Amino acid sequence: MAVAFPMATIAGRLPGTNFQVCLAKLQNGTFGVGMDVGGTDNQGNPVDVANATGITYSLCLQACGERQEPFEFTIFSQQFSAFLLPWLALVSQLPFGSNDMLVNLDSVLTTVGSPTLAAYSLILTVLNNRWVTRQFTQYTFPNVRDAVRILTSLQQSPIRVVKDDGFLASLIVLSQNDKWWSQLAEEIDYSHNWSISAATSIAWVVIAYVFSVLDTFIAGVDTSIHSNGLGVGSLWLWLLPIVVGWLQFSPKCDAALLKKAVAHANDLAYLATDDGKSVLLKDKTDIRAIDLTLTDVDDLHRDEKCTSPVFNYARFFPMFLASGLALMLQWGTAGAAFVQAWYTPTRGLGCRSLAVLIYAVLSTTVWMMLVTSSILTHYASNPQHRSEGHVIHEGEARDEEGQALLEDKAIRHRSTARWISIMLRRLGKLIAGFNAVWAVTACFCQFGNVFDNCFCNSSVFSLGKHAYSVITLQDLDFWIIQSAWIGSVFLAGATAAIYVLFANFLIEPPLPEIVPVATE
Template sequence: MLYIILNFFPRIIYAYTHGSPVLGADFQTCLTELKNGTYGDKGGADNNGQVVAVSNATAISYSVCKRVCGTRQEPFEWIAFSQKFSSWLLPWLALVPQLPFGANNKLENLESVILAVGSPTLAAYSLALTALNGRWIRRRFDCYHYPNSQKAAQLLINLQQAPLRVVTENGLFASLVVLPQNDAWWKEIVIQLDYTHSWSVSTITSLVWVIVAFCFTTTNSFTGKQADFIGSDNGQSVSSVWLWLLPIVIGWLQISPKCDYDRLHRAIRCANLKAFIATPTGKPESLGTPAVSLRSHEDDGLYRDKQCTAPIYNYARLFSSAKVAEEMANMFSAASTRWNKYIPVDRDAWRQSEDGIRPNKANRTGTRSQVEAYCAPVRQLRDNQWKLGVCSRAFMASIFALGLQWGTTGSAILVSFLTPTRGLGCRSGSYVIYGVLSTIVWLLLVFSNALDYHLKNTENGHTQFKWIVHAVPVFFRRCGKIIALVNSVWIVLTCLFQFSNFYDQCYCNSSVLSLGSTRAYNVITLLPADIVFLRLLYIGGLGLSVGVALIYAIFMSILIDPIKEDR
């Protein structure tokens, strides 16, 4: 980082203020002098790295390149840098603010941005997990024919971004399920949550800008000069590595997550004013302790992620949200089963309604013990059943996330790797680092969440080491976030380096990382066959990244189903 500050940015400032490029390497001049015999008869190579006479050379060996061209980069040119930056990178950076945030402070919102940019794998995983959980909740509640069952499904889907807490003791939630007086509570909570983080003028403008800029710059890169293909500096790989952002933004807009922290709290508080609880006498009373609420802050480093309402943290609520949904589903299942058998809550005779269509609300009244019994499971369900479902959804979300990450980043790596000089160099190596670190961040955070849930639900006999055991998930979480911060800075710097000719030096252009210093060579002049190959390569890389992003977006659209009305 210190090297960048002392070497890279002064070059930009100098070029901008003086209006001229900073002195640096001139590879074309070096090749011309080599072919003229200025540096002897050694060091010439063709574009495949084979040694040839210097008079026929189109490439220079790495050792000779360092000696005759030096170790500095090609001159920095402000005009070229600004054009490439504004065309290839700036539209993507402008699209980042369209990701949903909604945390209760600016630092958490900034952290969610860093996590998304530093780990597209985590961003894609949380989105896929949200869509899969929503589909599971819809299917779970679809078979219930009890009043407000679909509103309960809508509540669970809308509050995936919140630390939902449901109290089942003392008949609290059972009263919400059974009592007809609480129909107003269900109606109120649905109304309060009926707002969208969806399409707006700014969002549509950002999306259109990105798509149009992507189409124009890509088209121009295929119709430009042949020299633009040298060094893979035309921005194809940059667009590929950022293309994951487009389906992520579109996917969240389709889901329209409810992630405004303050608004969610207000919605639940307002609804709880209309809630009633069954009493031992059978006369409902106003609810004192809320049956549904958002968990307050706990002294737990890992819990901060669960409490943060930014949707990227949905990975941290995987088990807790599924457990709450399963508890609610089991109670509605029990009530629906008895309701379909025409069993009233008070165990009296079933009462017919006056119009013969709508059920008589008197069948849903009773004492607290009767209400609790009405929601008690008809048969004992295995605790591992819902956990198995959680694991299967997490596995599917992982496939989607890794596919999007490595489909887009892999395309950038492929384009940079196969551009002469072929091999692992500074450009392709930078993208490899970005993809690997992104995957590591995802692994650390997901593993920390799973480990935290396991430790909190498993008896630990070594109580004296309990604090150490529970500190491990927090350690993994913090490591993941630090790596995400480094990776987000890294990918932006990588793009800046590519546009500023920072990578256009003997070491980077010679693919020393894979070929080694003795076999490395720097391709300077591209042949017509190379140009044809590069055009096909860029088309293939573009097709790979766009195809993967499109497949991810299509699957997310298929997984998002509308909520059904209560029957």
């Protein structure tokens, strides 16, 4: 039996509301005549229906219904291919490093769900790199530069450095340990660095974004204004400096390879003894000067054990510069998308601008929750909370019973901090996962005209009972839209450029000077 398909479906256009038809009915007097029927100008002022270019929200529901504009596959595919697909492909260039696919998926969702956290972790890593370098500026031993390079390369891992009893000093000073440095440097001499694949992906994104922006302004504002993806491109622009930054920093984050490399090198390490001799470290003790703690993962330190760079927030303490740059990148790119949606008629807070605002707010919330979690983790993990000062401050007796009570109180505090830290991390990850899905879904809804309905087009959230929907654009509208869109593109681009410039200024600290060893 032959099946007949509607021509609209074959052409990739599904049935929906046609707002131009609704406006024509209004202008023809179908719903009455005069200024009190529900016709408006593009500023929401009541006008005679014969001159109306907009319609009140209440009349829109009556005349047009609650359905969206028809889904048009041609517009959807063009906008999706130009403004979203390149960014989704670029996500694959982020460094992950775990051998567990679920952990890598967690990294993807956390990064996409909280660009604030991703930007914060990157700058924090760069700043920590400079801090490590400064700690070694006072040393002039031949291996000091290797020490800086290796320690900074391992900062994506849960590294443990033992400085007591000459462990670290022996590793740097003893000539027998030269092999340790060369062995470890050789085995971790891999990087998530620039490659043809990475360069091609970035070039594709940049070229696609530039051509899409130019095409938008050259072609001008048309009837597909609400499904235009320019704001989507600005919203995702944060991903470009994050990917470029990690490629420049070249993090070592393959957990299995790093563990193996450190273990092999530690078999060659020597330790200086009190009698001036040196012994093979593995024959004397199980302690190592530098080691990785990737096993025995508990809920409190779960993110600290992950080698994916997005979790570096859990390994370092906050710095104001990292926070400022992260917030700037997030709100600069999201703000650009928000501006474009806000100034697209009907101007105000509608579904599109609210979707962007929710994404940015949740991203920032996740960042705050996870950073707070890391601070509480440090507190809960530190058992050395001296109680003497507290006793003196409170004027309490220095007896064993008082000390026991204070120690018990400290234990309860650390237990509470541990519980809050775990809950914050879990809830933050859950919100980040939701936010990642929300971002992609919101883009699909915009390209598919899902937001193109009476409610969303009328900016009900900000206009309330005065909400109205602009159907026919006027010359002033075109000028305002184009000005806002140009400004939003520059805002997003400038924000990303400033972030990249700061990262480049900080990414290569000067290495310590080496004083040659005198030979007879």
